[in-house]
Each structure stands twice: as C-alpha cells, then as structure tokens.
Amino acid sequence: MSDFNLNASVRHDLGKGASRRLRRADLSIPAIIYGGETAPKSIAIDKAPFYKAIEDESFFSSVITLDVEGKKEQVVVRDLQRHPFKPLVTHADFLRVDATHELTLHIPLHVVGEDASKAIKEEDGELHQLASDVEISCLPKDLPEYLEVDISNLELGTTLHLSDLTVPAGVTLVALTHGEDHDNAVLSVTKAKVRDEESEEGEEAEAPADKPAEDEGDAE
Structure with a gap:
C-alpha cells in the first residue's frame, strides 16, 4: 500500500463564495472530511502536493x-469534483477510515x-478488457x-469473469455478494476480426453505374 501524507488546515470561512476565493488564491483545494461518529470537517488542502498525489493511480485506492x-485523520478519496473544461x-x-470497519471502494484492474x-x-488473438476497475470490500x-490479472496462459476464446479473479485474503468482490447473475465478464481473448479481402476488392472494383448516353437531338 502506498504511503500518502497531505497537510491541510481547517476552513472557518465557508460557502461557495469562500471556496471560490480559496481557489483563486491558488494555494489550496477546498475539501471536506466526513464519516464515522465525528462531525464533518471543512478543510483546505495544500495544492501542490495534492496535485502531485492525484497523478498516482494508487492514490484513489489507498488509505491517506x-x-x-497537527491532528492526523485516516481517510480514503470518496469524490473529486472537477472543473467542466479546465484541468482543475x-x-x-x-x-474517514475506521480500522475495525470494512470500507467499500473501486480499485483498478x-x-x-x-x-x-x-x-x-x-x-x-485480441484482448478485450471489459472492466477497468472492480468494487471491493475489506x-x-x-x-x-x-x-492483477495474468493472461499469459489464457487460451484463445476464453472469457474471464469476476469469479475467476484472484483476490487477497480479507478482500470481497462486492458484485459477487449479490448472486451469480452479477458475475460479470471482465476480459476476453478472441480471434481478431479480419475483413474479407474479397469483399474489399469487390468494393474497390465496384464503380458507379454508367451515365446514360444523352439523346441526340432530331436533325433539322
């Protein structure tokens, strides 16, 4: 598990206007910590280390x-709200994370x-990855x-489902707790589709119908 540590401060000036002012200062990201038996806490996270952290895929599947x-809180990312067209x-x-309670989140495949x-x-053969992540509880x-899904020995025409995945001890695939109908496919290796060469040649050879010859006018 990666080790992510971020510094933050408590936000006392709340509301949308306060959040906009904080972002315009370009030093911090407005955020909130919630969950457990403690009241939600509005915070501001130091911007530079935060942006560096979110470049790492494992940030979203790690305890942070x-x-x-000065007061340390163990958390996981629940949601990031992004600007509609700017990379912000x-x-x-x-x-909040409680060491004695299971948490549920998505992790990548x-x-x-x-x-x-x-x-x-x-x-x-051709690989078709049908799911980029799975929901787990642990x-x-x-x-x-x-x-990790190792396909080195997978035979052509094989489809792997959630039940075929190897998960660490103590980890449950959430979908499988809902029954066999939720044992979704995650990837398959199938014969690559090759377009019929004769069809291609036929399309290339096919030409528009000849334009009818123009009628000759009656001689005067």
Missing part, C-alpha cells in the same frame, strides 16, 4: 493520512502477461492498490 493542523479540481471529498500470451502473439489493513 491528512494532517489537519474544485473540491475533494474524503471519507491491471492486466499483465500480454507480451507472453501465445493466444495473442501466435494465434492472432478492512483498511487489507486494502490492495489494484488487482
């Missing part, structure tokens, strides 16, 4: 330590072994940054 004026985060939501896959390299200490 927020140092709020306008607000961040963090959920990492597909490995494509370079060693006989089905892809020798049998003209205690904070068991939280993985991602789940």
Whole structure:
C-alpha cells in the first residue's frame, strides 16, 4: 500500500463564495472530511502536493493520512469534483477510515502477461478488457492498490469473469455478494476480426453505374 501524507488546515470561512476565493488564491483545494461518529470537517488542502498525489493511480485506492493542523485523520478519496473544461479540481471529498470497519471502494484492474500470451502473439488473438476497475470490500489493513490479472496462459476464446479473479485474503468482490447473475465478464481473448479481402476488392472494383448516353437531338 502506498504511503500518502497531505497537510491541510481547517476552513472557518465557508460557502461557495469562500471556496471560490480559496481557489483563486491558488494555494489550496477546498475539501471536506466526513464519516464515522465525528462531525464533518471543512478543510483546505495544500495544492501542490495534492496535485502531485492525484497523478498516482494508487492514490484513489489507498488509505491517506491528512494532517489537519497537527491532528492526523485516516481517510480514503470518496469524490473529486472537477472543473467542466479546465484541468482543475474544485473540491475533494474524503471519507474517514475506521480500522475495525470494512470500507467499500473501486480499485483498478491491471492486466499483465500480454507480451507472453501465445493466444495473442501466435494465434492472432485480441484482448478485450471489459472492466477497468472492480468494487471491493475489506478492512483498511487489507486494502490492495489494484488487482492483477495474468493472461499469459489464457487460451484463445476464453472469457474471464469476476469469479475467476484472484483476490487477497480479507478482500470481497462486492458484485459477487449479490448472486451469480452479477458475475460479470471482465476480459476476453478472441480471434481478431479480419475483413474479407474479397469483399474489399469487390468494393474497390465496384464503380458507379454508367451515365446514360444523352439523346441526340432530331436533325433539322
């Protein structure tokens, strides 16, 4: 698990106007910490380290330590609100983590072994990744940054479902707790579709119908 530590301060000036002023100062990101038995807390996160942290994919599937004026809070990212067209985060939501209670969040799927896959390299197979992440439930200490899916030995024509994934001890795939009908496909390796060459040649050879010859006028 990655180790993320961010500094923040308590926000006393609240409201949309206050948040806009904070963003215009270009030093902090308005945010909130909520959850557990403690009241929600409005904070401002130091901007530079925050933007550096969100470049790392594992930031969104890790327990983060927020140092709020000397008091440390263990949290996970619950939501980031982004500007509609600028590459800016306008607000961040963090959920408090309790070491004794399971948390639920999405973590990415990492597909490995494509370079060693006989089905892809020798049998003209094509990888179709149908899910980029999965929802899991676990205690904070068991939280993985991602789940790895090795396709190096996958046979052509195979489809992997959630139930085929290998998960660490203490981790549950949420969808599978709802029954077999929720055992969704996550990836498949199928024969690459090749367009019929004869069809292509036929399309190229096909020409517009000849323009009818113009009628000759009656000689006067």
